[in-house]
Amino acid sequence: MLPPRFRRLLLSRAPIMRGHLIDGDGRCIHYHGPFDVVGNKCATCNEWWACHRCHEEIANHPFGKMLIDAPSSLQCGHCGELMAYGVQKCPRCGHNFNPGCSLHTPLYYEMPS
Template sequence: MNVKGHDVRGSVIDSETRCSHYHKEIDRIAIKFYCCQTYYPCHSCHEEDGCGNTKVWPKEKFDEKAVLCGGCGHELTVQEYLDCRSECPSCGTSFNPGCSLHKHFYFET
């Protein structure tokens, strides 16, 4: 699905990157998976429809854009996302703070 000018794959259900697995109002990011450089709304979407070779973002690459705000389409670096306090630095829209519980699926910890 095209979301704010970016291809987001998986079971995307709306224009703010919500998917069949995570679809609360505040679920509005997609993560570019390091292994395939493709945006997915969540790790489950990538498991179902991804490259089959999951790799997390290494710490030395945290300055690369890897998180898409479903509210405005702004791309955040990994570090910006980890530091953003569950809010897009560009448009101020809220992200799900519970996503921090899953960061090990996406980023080296």
């Protein structure tokens, strides 16, 4: 298997994840456990971020929340697959995601009324 830095180069369709990244799977200085590989899209700048804290420290605007039913609001940091909210693992590469990420749903998504 290729090292993460080369794997990302091969996935030219994968958007670039922003933040204070510490590895090629999208882990950042704030969340860097084995399952912390999900990037979130900001509706304001349309960029992918490793976490809300990275966005807060780098961007010059509040994190724009996505609609909860948006088809491509999550990015797998391991393979670059784009997916919708609610998945527990990547449908492409099978990498498991941190179940604790669901606690941050209100930070990233507009909740239905």
